[in-house]
Amino acid sequence: MGSVLWDKRLSVGSAILDEDHRGMMDALNELNENLDSPERLQDVFNRFVHLTGVHFKREEAMMRASGFMEIKEHVREHQGFILSIGNMQEQLKNRRGVINGELLEILRTWLLSHIMKMDGKYRGLLHDQGSKPLQ
Numbered sequence: 683m684g685s686v687l688w689d690k691r692l693s694v695g696s697a698i699l700d701e702d703h704r705g706m707m708d709a710l711n712e713l714n715e716n717l718d719s720p721e722r723l724q725d726v727f728n729r730f731v732h733l734t735g736v737h738f739k740r741e742e743a744m745m746r747a748s749g750f751m752e753i754k755e756h757v758r759e760h761q762g763f764i765l766s767i768g769n770m771q772e773q774l775k776n777r778r779g780v781i782n783g784e785l786l787e788i789l790r791t792w793l794l795s796h797i798m799k800m801d802g803k804y805r806g807l808l809h810d811q812g813s814k815p816l817q
């Protein structure tokens with residue numbers, strides 16, 4: 683399985699949110715390149731979890747600031763994903779779980795489909811202006 687790169691068809695019309703998405707996809711690519719190195723996997727996975735948390739908070743804050751209506755279902759999706767990756771992180775830490783190609787594919791599919799279907803709904807409605815990076 684090769685890298686999956688961000689391209690402008692995935693743009694949600696906000697430079698800062700596009701940059702977040704690109705960073706999350708890069709982290710998944712880095713996991714893919716390190717499937718044979720458990721130590722490295724854990725570090726990169728921790729980074730992915732961190733980036734995801736920061737991004738979701740930022741995106742939700744921008745949706746609220748812009749008065750975007752369909753936020754409830756969106757936030758529910760974010761929370762479900764945070765829960766899943768939090769469990770994976772815990773299992774990795776306790777050496778009870780592994781990240782393999784199959785799991786990576788699930789994460790990638792979720793992320794791409796979320797960006798296209800859910801994030802795509804606010805395309806053109808959110809603005810970078812006034813939002814500050816949360817990290």
Ligand SMILES: [Fe+2]
Binds near residue numbers: 741760796800801
């Ligand atoms: Fe989202």
Ligand SMILES: [Fe+2]
Binds near residue numbers: 703741
């Ligand atoms: Fe997003």
